Amino acid sequence: MEQHVVIGIDLGGTNTKIGIVNRNGEIIARTVISTRVNDFDDYIEILAGECEKLAKENDCEGAILGVGVGAPNANYSNGTIEFAPNLPWKGVVPFTEKLSKRLKIPTYIMNDANAAAYGEKIYGYAREFYNFIMITLGTGVGSGIFVDDRIVNGQDGLAGELGHFTVRHNGRLCHCGRRGCLERYASASGVVQTVKELLKSDKSGKSLLADIDKDKITSYDVYLAAKKGDSLAKAVFDFTGDILGEALANFSLFSEPEAIILFGGLVRSGDLLMDPLKESFDRNILPAYKGKIQILTSKFSGSEAAIIGASSLVWK
Amino acid sequence: MEQHVVIGIDLGGTNTKIGIVNRNGEIIARTVISTRVNDFDDYIEILAGECEKLAKENDCEGAILGVGVGAPNANYSNGTIEFAPNLPWKGVVPFTEKLSKRLKIPTYIMNDANAAAYGEKIYGYAREFYNFIMITLGTGVGSGIFVDDRIVNGQDGLAGELGHFTVRHNGRLCHCGRRGCLERYASASGVVQTVKELLKSDKSGKSLLADIDKDKITSYDVYLAAKKGDSLAKAVFDFTGDILGEALANFSLFSEPEAIILFGGLVRSGDLLMDPLKESFDRNILPAYKGKIQILTSKFSGSEAAIIGASSLVWK
Numbered sequence: 246m247e248q249h250v251v252i253g254i255d256l257g258g259t260n261t262k263i264g265i266v267n268r269n270g271e272i273i274a275r276t277v278i279s280t281r282v283n284d285f286d287d288y289i290e291i292l293a294g295e296c297e298k299l300a301k302e303n304d305c306e307g308a309i310l311g312v313g314v315g316a317p318n319a320n321y322s323n324g325t326i327e328f329a330p331n332l333p334w335k336g337v338v339p340f341t342e343k344l345s346k347r348l349k350i351p352t353y354i355m356n357d358a359n360a361a362a363y364g365e366k367i368y369g370y371a372r373e374f375y376n377f378i379m380i381t382l383g384t385g386v387g388s389g390i391f392v393d394d395r396i397v398n399g400q401d402g403l404a405g406e407l408g409h410f411t412v413r414h415n416g417r418l419c420h421c422g423r424r425g426c427l428e429r430y431a432s433a434s435g436v437v438q439t440v441k442e443l444l445k446s447d448k449s450g451k452s453l454l455a456d457i458d459k460d461k462i463t464s465y466d467v468y469l470a471a472k473k474g475d476s477l478a479k480a481v482f483d484f485t486g487d488i489l490g491e492a493l494a495n496f497s498l499f500s501e502p503e504a505i506i507l508f509g510g511l512v513r514s515g516d517l518l519m520d521p522l523k524e525s526f527d528r529n530i531l532p533a534y535k536g537k538i539q540i541l542t543s544k545f546s547g548s549e550a551a552i553i554g555a556s557s558l559v560w561k
Numbered sequence: 562m563e564q565h566v567v568i569g570i571d572l573g574g575t576n577t578k579i580g581i582v583n584r585n586g587e588i589i590a591r592t593v594i595s596t597r598v599n600d601f602d603d604y605i606e607i608l609a610g611e612c613e614k615l616a617k618e619n620d621c622e623g624a625i626l627g628v629g630v631g632a633p634n635a636n637y638s639n640g641t642i643e644f645a646p647n648l649p650w651k652g653v654v655p656f657t658e659k660l661s662k663r664l665k666i667p668t669y670i671m672n673d674a675n676a677a678a679y680g681e682k683i684y685g686y687a688r689e690f691y692n693f694i695m696i697t698l699g700t701g702v703g704s705g706i707f708v709d710d711r712i713v714n715g716q717d718g719l720a721g722e723l724g725h726f727t728v729r730h731n732g733r734l735c736h737c738g739r740r741g742c743l744e745r746y747a748s749a750s751g752v753v754q755t756v757k758e759l760l761k762s763d764k765s766g767k768s769l770l771a772d773i774d775k776d777k778i779t780s781y782d783v784y785l786a787a788k789k790g791d792s793l794a795k796a797v798f799d800f801t802g803d804i805l806g807e808a809l810a811n812f813s814l815f816s817e818p819e820a821i822i823l824f825g826g827l828v829r830s831g832d833l834l835m836d837p838l839k840e841s842f843d844r845n846i847l848p849a850y851k852g853k854i855q856i857l858t859s860k861f862s863g864s865e866a867a868i869i870g871a872s873s874l875v876w877k
Contacts, residue, residue: 318849328849376716390815392708399817400692400853406814409847411807413730421847491727498722499706499815501715531725531737533634533644537716 249310252296253556255357255548256280256316258331258384262548263295265303266556270368272549274303285334286343293347311351312344313558315360315551317387321402324354330420331385353558357381357551359396359405361508361543362389364554369506369544376502379543380407380493381551382509386428386435392500408432412492431489433510436464439481452477468514482517489518490525497538498531508543508550565626568612569872571673571864572596572632574647574700578864579611581619582872586684588865590619601650602659609663627667628660629874631676631867633703637718640670646736647701669874673697673867675712675721677824677859678705680870685822685860692818695859696723696809697867698827702744702751708816724748728808747805749826752780755797768793784830798833805834806841813854814847824859824866 248267255262261280264272276299282288300306318329324341326332345352355363362379365371371379375394381387386408390397397404408428409421416425417438429435440454440462447455453470454462454477470478493505511518523540530538543550564583571578577596580588592615598604616622634645640657642648661668671679678695681687687695691710697703702724706713713720724744725737732741733754745751756770756778763771769786770778770793786794809821827834839856846854859866 376720392713393711395709397708397816400819401817403849404692404815404817406817406847406849409814410811411845414728414807423845423847491730495726496815498725499720499812500713501717501720501722503716529727529739531722531739533719533722 248305249308250305251310251556251559252300252312253552253554254292254312254314254316255360255551255555256314256332257357257548258317261292262552263292263299264552264556265299265305265309266553268560270364270553270557272552274299275552281333283333285338288334289343289347293344296348309350311353311559312348313360313555314340314344314352314354315357315555316340316354317357317385318403319354319356321353321355321359321398323401324352326354327403351559355402355555355558356387356389356405358387359389359398360554360558361387361545361550362391362396362506362554363557364545364550364552365506365508365543366391366554367557368553369550370541371504371506374503376500377504377506378407378493378496378500378502379506379508382431382433382489382507382511384433386432388496390500391502407492407496410492410495412488427488427492431485431492431511433464436467436481436485436511437462439484440467440478443477443480443484447477454478464511464514468517471514471517479517482514483521485511486518486521486523487525490522490527491529493522493540494526494529494531497534501534502538504539504541506541506543508545512542513546564621565624566621567626567872567875568616568628569868569870570608570628570630570632571676571867571871572630572648573673573864574633577608578868579608579615580868580872581615581621581625582869584876586680586869586873588868590615591868597649599649601654604650605659605663609660612664625666627669627875628664629676629871630656630660630668630670631673631871632656632670633673633701634719635670635672637669637671637675637714639717640668642670643719667875669871671718671871671874672703672705672721674703675705675714676870676874677703677861677866678707678712678870679873680861680866680868681822681824681859682707682870683873684869685866686857687820687822690819692816693820693822694723694809694812694816694818695822695824698747698749698805698823698825700749702748704812706816707818723808723812726808726811728804743804743808747801747808747827749780752783752797752801752827753778755800756783756794759793759796759800763793770794780827780830784833787830787833795833798830799837801827802834802837802839803841806838806843807845809838809856810842810845810847813850817850818854820855820857822857822859824861828858829862
């Protein structure tokens with residue numbers, strides 16, 4: 246008899262990553278499509294088609310129990326995505342209703358960072374923790390929070406938006422309409438904005454980053470320059486780590502977690518980010534919490550945690 | 562047969578309030594002692610003596626089932642008070658061990674704001690809420706958080722220290738050693754500091770508050786002056802409400818609560834504080850949460866909520 250599997254989907258601002266996941270949390274096949282499809286019904290049709298194709302190619306068409314999706318601004322209770330500023334679809338879109346109708350299998354959706362936190366809880370470092378906070382550092386900054394071994398959903402599934410915490414009063418303008426959100430500093434795009442600001446005030450022209458077209462600089466360029474010893478690039482990581490460390494110390498005041506686990510592209514910068522971050526965290530943590538809260542980086546890379554976490558929604 | 566009762570204690574930086582509470586959450590007798598006793602064993606002896614006296618005076622010596630205490634920096638798991646900057650006892654003091662040994666009845670302790678949140682949950686406005694945040698605005702700022710109908714304790718009972726959230730980067734120095742904590746702005750002492758700063762920059766000398774000895778101004782003086790239309794006093798409330806409203810909007814990002822309930826001395830300022838606070842909250846709330854989160858003031862006055870909440874620890 247065919248082994249049952251599920252589909253896990255990591256729906257991001259740019260790409261949608263699809264994986265077939267077995268009972269052991271292993272991704273046995275994967276593919277990717279663009280999220281930039283303006284019409285929501287068209288997007289669902291493309292997504293459903295890819296799911297069917299992937300299943301067919303891997304001889305498990307009849308074995309798929311359901312689909313779990315991690316997406317920004319997802320409402321777990323209603324199965325909707327609501328007012329997601331990074332996605333092409335405006336307002337509230339009935340995600341699970343449309344996809345399950347099309348695929349004829351149960352579909353579940355949750356906040357992408359919550360999905361990553363589930364992945365970490367079930368298959369990663371968080372297995373031993375009852376209280377932890379997962380922070381995803383991607384295009385934006387997301388969070389998934391476990392309190393007493395349960396995810397914090399809030400009154401209707403939209404809790405855990407720590408990327409929009411005000412870290413600088415009257416600071417950088419965020420796409421949410423507010424100012425000074427953590428996301429404007431500690432995301433890939435926030436890092437790029439920091440580079441631009443530092444380059445503007447740096448008249449020496451000595452930085453390796455000064456030679457790159459300003460509109461094309463990425464956080465990966467900053468990483469490469471810092472690795473070569475570029476002092477402006479290092480200053481970008483120091484600034485980012487300092488703000489993020491202070492923010493994590495503040496987040497700890499809510500739930501006094503055993504650990505904060507970081508995940509996403511920026512984390513791959515390694516010690517360049519983690520050293521100033523940990524120094525700032527230690528400096529800003531409330532004395533009563535000192536030495537009690539671990540700062541870890543996820544054992545998963547890329548979109549693994551989100552796909553695996555999303556898939557776990559079906560097994561639940 | 563004698564009706565069983567419990568003792569609820571609200572241990573504050575200045576005073577310790579003691580109440581005998583019946584099964585219906587009614588305080589049937591109360592008294593108060595000073596908390597400013599430098600030797601911890603002496604304090605316990607005085608406290609135990611007052612509990613016994615109160616019980617005797619009310620003919621319920623044999624009917625007391627136990628004692629519940631709400632105190633700053635209380636560790637529920639260990640029964641200790643740990644590194645409380647507002648209390649005379651340094652380091653970790655074994656509160657429940659000493660008091661239960663002396664009184665020979667079970668004793669429980671929890672964070673004072675958590676105790677107030679329990680009081681609100683069991684007997685107050687929060688009865689209908691599964692997700693709410695209680696904020697106590699007293700000498701300092703405390704918080705008690707309910708997520709999915711359960712209090713957030715954190716890894717060892719010290720969660721919910723939202724008074725130490727950084728609301729102004731590099732802001733006012735806090736007794737915790739950090740800078741810019743909410744408590745330095747939105748507490749009674751924070752309000753007094755705001756008055757002093759505004760008086761310093763106000764050269765008109767027209768404010769009613771300019772006539773009061775600077776070292777003796779209280780937040781109640783500010784309230785009285787604002788009630789008389791004093792514009793500097795009103796500016797103090799506008800500033801305080803603005804900072805607090807922004808902080809509450811940020812706290813909402815964690816647990817997307819149904820309500821935030823305010824309690825404590827400052828709340829008695831009424832609309833003077835609540836109008837600018839609600840305006841700031843609406844301006845700073847994440848669009849996805851707009852209109853979903855109520856801002857309420859507690860139905861309890863004085864230390865009622867904390868005494869009743871602390872007493873509920875025994876019934877549990």
